[in-house]
Amino acid sequence: MKHPKIVTVGVVGAGGFIGQYHLKRLSTVIEGVRIGAVYDINREKCDAIAAQYGAVSEATTEELIESPDIDAVVVTAWNAAHADLTRKCIAAHKPVFCKKPLATTLEDCAAVVQAEKEAGESLVQVGFMRRFDPDYRKIKEILKSGELGAPLMAHCVSRTPRIAPSHTTAMYVTNIVIHEIDLFRWLLDEELVKGQMLFPRSTSLAAEGLADPQLALMWSESGVLIDVEAAANSYYGYDIQCELVCEKGTIRLPDPAAPIVRSRLQCGFAILDDWSQRFPTAYQMELQHWVDYVRGRVSQPGPGCQDGCAACAVAEALIRSQTTGQVESVTL
Structure with missing residues (x-):
């Protein structure tokens, strides 16, 4: 090159x-x-x-x-x-x-x-830009340090206030849960080996025939259980949550930094509207890393073909589960 x-x-x-x-x-x-x-x-x-x-x-x-x-x-x-x-x-x-x-x-x-x-x-x-988000990187550093012992399970939320009319039930996996699929392969340094999709009661805000929200369950090689709530018609805003439960404590992704406003009889902060507002630093850092790699300024490439292939394999297992209702094994 x-x-x-x-x-x-x-x-x-x-x-x-x-x-x-x-x-x-x-x-x-x-x-x-x-x-x-x-x-x-x-x-x-x-x-x-x-x-x-x-x-x-x-x-x-x-x-x-x-x-x-x-x-x-x-x-x-x-x-x-x-x-x-x-x-x-x-x-x-x-x-x-x-x-x-x-x-x-x-x-x-x-x-x-x-x-x-x-x-x-x-x-x-x-x-896979969440690998470049500063807060997720801090989570990885804490996990790697071993101070909290082994990770046991993780709870995640991915809520979007609206979605394109062309969005399908399968796209909850390929367009939404795909982020957590890659994220946990990276955070845990191991593969995800099986998964299941569950359908709770659908919101009245979803288009006819669209299953929303959905719950993804995924298991890693060592047995870490990851659950991801994926909602594309959450109405109130764009909300990403992540908490890892370890042997000696927990690690939680913080909400984006924002002023907390106190006014008459209420206190709170604004919720963001979309992904571009939530992860600007991650999007910038992934592109900068790619350019730096092409320029020869860094030797380590970003997430590549093998990562994309592994994420696709997990996604296919989850999509199969949408039809079978069963836990499906990941086939690489």
Whole structure:
């Protein structure tokens, strides 16, 4: 892999919300990078974004990926396109940052892993940004220190006030619980080996036919039990909670720092509205790490193909459980 002083990136899926979010960060707070080209299926929007950032508006993804002016690629397209686009980047020997998930099937994930193996270099970083959140990193440090003994179980909450009309019951796993899947593989330094999805009473705020909320249960190799409440119509705000129960104590993810306001007969703080407000530092740090790796400033790559593949395997087990109602084993 070449290590340019300034990385010229191309962004695929530039017109979507996450694409525009990453473009803004790449152009304002990430060091050592410039935006060279963009692609989006909406050509009018793509041209406007290209003009905004002084970039080339490419007519196809292939032209962007294969351009000699592009050093690396950021993939923020729709989920089903991730595997194909990532393989094309690998074939062009271009480092690629792919937002989660790496692929929507385990078969496609395995194909990406094989392509990178044949390329002979680490080219892929998957957007599991919670690994870069300062508070989750502190949790990992406490676990690693051993001061609280072995972890026994974990309780997690992932609540979103609204969701796109196209959201499906399976997407509670692939788009929401997927974060906790990767997070606990990383926190515990072991694989998740089985899982189950449970359906409580659905909220009246959910679209017809959509199971919301859902409860994921996952077991690690050593027997740690992790439960995750996933809700996409929570109404009141975006709320992420995590508590680990260990032999000698507990570790709890703090709420985001915010002023506590006392007024007549009440006291409290504002609840955030979406993920971009909750995890700005994590999103910044994951992109900075990727750019630094491409530049040769850090030697350790971020979460890669194997992590994306392992997360997909757990997700497939949970999705099977949505149909069977049983505990399903993870098959890698």
